[in-house]
Amino acid sequence: MTQRTYDVLIIGSGASGATAARQLTRKGIHCLMLDAGPGLDYSRHRELKKVYTLPYRGFGTPGRFPHVTQADEYTENVWADEKQNPYTYPKDDPYYWVRIRLIGGKTNFWGRASWRLSNYEFKGKDHDGFGENWPIEYDDLAPYYDQVEPMLRVAGRREGFPQLPDGIFIEDTSPDSEPVQRFINAAQKRGVPTTKSRVATGQRASSVNRILPDALETGKLQIVSNAVVRQITTDRNTGLANGVLFIDTRSKQEFHVKARIVIVGASTLESTRLLLNSGLANSSGVLGHYLFDQFYVKNVVSCIVPGARGSGGGYIPRFRNLAKKEKDFIRGYAMDFGGGGSPSPEHLPLYGEDLFKKMEELQGTGFSLTTMGEVLPRRENFVAINKSVTDAWGIPALHITAKYSQNEFAMAKDSMNTAAEICHDAGFQILEKHWQMVPPGESIHELGTCRMGADPKTSVLNKWNQTHDIKNLFVVDGSSFVSGGSQNPTLTVCALSMRASDYIAAQMQKGDL
Numbered sequence: 218m219t220q221r222t223y224d225v226l227i228i229g230s231g232a233s234g235a236t237a238a239r240q241l242t243r244k245g246i247h248c249l250m251l252d253a254g255p256g257l258d259y260s261r262h263r264e265l266k267k268v269y270t271l272p273y274r275g276f277g278t279p280g281r282f283p284h285v286t287q288a289d290e291y292t293e294n295v296w297a298d299e300k301q302n303p304y305t306y307p308k309d310d311p312y313y314w315v316r317i318r319l320i321g322g323k324t325n326f327w328g329r330a331s332w333r334l335s336n337y338e339f340k341g342k343d344h345d346g347f348g349e350n351w352p353i354e355y356d357d358l359a360p361y362y363d364q365v366e367p368m369l370r371v372a373g374r375r376e377g378f379p380q381l382p383d384g385i386f387i388e389d390t391s392p393d394s395e396p397v398q399r400f401i402n403a404a405q406k407r408g409v410p411t412t413k414s415r416v417a418t419g420q421r422a423s424s425v426n427r428i429l430p431d432a433l434e435t436g437k438l439q440i441v442s443n444a445v446v447r448q449i450t451t452d453r454n455t456g457l458a459n460g461v462l463f464i465d466t467r468s469k470q471e472f473h474v475k476a477r478i479v480i481v482g483a484s485t486l487e488s489t490r491l492l493l494n495s496g497l498a499n500s501s502g503v504l505g506h507y508l509f510d511q512f513y514v515k516n517v518v519s520c521i522v523p524g525a526r527g528s529g530g531g532y533i534p535r536f537r538n539l540a541k542k543e544k545d546f547i548r549g550y551a552m553d554f555g556g557g558g559s560p561s562p563e564h565l566p567l568y569g570e571d572l573f574k575k576m577e578e579l580q581g582t583g584f585s586l587t588t589m590g591e592v593l594p595r596r597e598n599f600v601a602i603n604k605s606v607t608d609a610w611g612i613p614a615l616h617i618t619a620k621y622s623q624n625e626f627a628m629a630k631d632s633m634n635t636a637a638e639i640c641h642d643a644g645f646q647i648l649e650k651h652w653q654m655v656p657p658g659e660s661i662h663e664l665g666t667c668r669m670g671a672d673p674k675t676s677v678l679n680k681w682n683q684t685h686d687i688k689n690l691f692v693v694d695g696s697s698f699v700s701g702g703s704q705n706p707t708l709t710v711c712a713l714s715m716r717a718s719d720y721i722a723a724q725m726q727k728g729d730l
């Protein structure tokens with residue numbers, strides 16, 4: 218393997234890397250894919266252990282995953298080991314970095330919510346003067362969204378919302394239950410739009426079962442697992458990327474593999490870490506900066522609705538600041554809503570036998586909303602290399618600095634008040650409301666740090682996800698985002714990666730790459 222020069226080398230097999238591999242191999246281009254993780258053995262016989270047989274009753278080994286609130290004792294083997302893969306942050310500002318090092322990356326466990334961005338994001342600066350516009354607009358990406366939705370089999374309902382463009386969906390015609398309908402009516406009276414959730418369907422709809430198989434079928438994709446890339450190498454004479462150095466996690470041996478084109482899709486912060494560690498693509502000084510994500514307020518309002526049992530739910534797309542600035546913040550937030558769970562016992566002023574009885578009576582009557590708000594991309598939120606901390610393979614770790622600003626705080630409060638008003642109007646009994654945001658990172662939608670832009674002085678990538686500095690080096694994941702709205706980002710990650718891959722194929726054909 219080390220003697221050959223591959224056409225295209227792709228780092229990462231998650232949403233971004235797999236989409237690039239699928240697009241390129243289907244055009245006849247040979248690709249080598251390196252991924253730090255092993256593959257999941259789906260054919261293994263698995264049986265869910267009884268919770269009382271587990272040492273920590275399912276909650277997880279204390280201290281094993283301090284930053285992964287999703288981790289429990291059943292999934293401990295899934296998340297990237299935080300001791301093997303350390304990172305740091307300022308003492309009082311923790312960053313929750315959730316990583317999965319497996320073939321397929323985080324798509325093995327994602328929630329599959331799949332929304333398009335709109336020109337409210339791509340042209341955000343034109344709208345409210347903040348930050349930068351993307352170097353592309355909605356119409357540039359729409360043909361790729363059109364391909365990604367069928368690839369992931371996204372189901373949803375067409376609504377005609379300008380802030381949440383419709384797509385090529387499996388039409389969701391399921392009726393709304395009575396309590397959900399009551400909620401929707403109350404929302405509409407306040408000018409708050411709602412729709413059905415849009416989710417990728419099928420068994421998990423991951424990169425492993427919906428994206429990589431098409432690439433492998435062409436016979437033009439070779440995947441090497443357990444391969445941690447530590448550096449992108451360049452040709453001393455041309456300055457072009459000529460391959461990568463990677464470490465085999467089992468033998469700990471290092472290899473150099475050569476390629477004509479390098480595509481980085483190792484996930485937002487890993488891609489930027491790799492570029493920083495390689496000392497590449499940073500003539501602008503912007504690499505690492507403009508880190509953002511989406512803030513979540515989980516259960517911003519929790520209610521009891523007696524008829525809520527099995528009632529389903531839906532989604533409130535962004536509705537603030539669309540036609541004009543209407544609040545003490547810019548941009549906006551979305552909310553998930555749904556019923557059917559049980560209210561949390563902490564909201565009931567009872568204990569002992571009485572609490573047990575009440576909980577039994579209220580089973581399935583919970584109804585709650587979760588806010589997902591846009592975090593502004595700001596230069597002072599950034600990642601840098603912490604030279605004094607290295608991972609299990611000796612690769613310098615990241616130091617992550619991220620704080621919310623007044624804009625996000627104001628948005629979170631507004632979402633609480635709005636959600637409470639709608640629930641009140643719908644006749645729901647409100648148990649609790651709050652606007653406590655999860656720490657930065659916990660939404661698992663980390664974005665930016667290697668952003669696109671028309672100006673090489675203020676961006677790392679051009680509109681084709683190609684580094685301004687090195688023409689055969691591309692970065693195709695969420696690090697390329699300029700802003701992120703409140704929509705979950707993976708659909709856009711895949712669309713960008715597909716678009717960049719079409720460009721690469723066309724340039725290769727012309728002999729320009």
Ligand SMILES: Cc1cc2nc3c(=O)[nH]c(=O)nc-3n(C[C@H](O)[C@H](O)[C@H](O)COP(=O)(O)OP(=O)(O)OC[C@H]3O[C@@H](n4cnc5c(N)ncnc54)[C@H](O)[C@@H]3O)c2cc1C
Nearest residue numbers: 229231232233253318322323327328329330446484705707
């Ligand atoms: C629990 C959970 C729920 C989520 N829900 C949603 C949702 O509902 N909707 C949504 O849009 N998004 C959701 N996400 C986020 C979504 O999974 C990511 O946006 C998406 O997977 C990003 O794709 P990626 O290719 O950038 O990164 P990943 O999917 O993380 O893939 C990156 C790959 O690169 C590999 N890698 C990393 N570093 C190196 C290296 N140095 N060398 C070699 N390989 C490397 C990793 O092993 C990994 O396989 C969720 C994520 C999680 C974990």
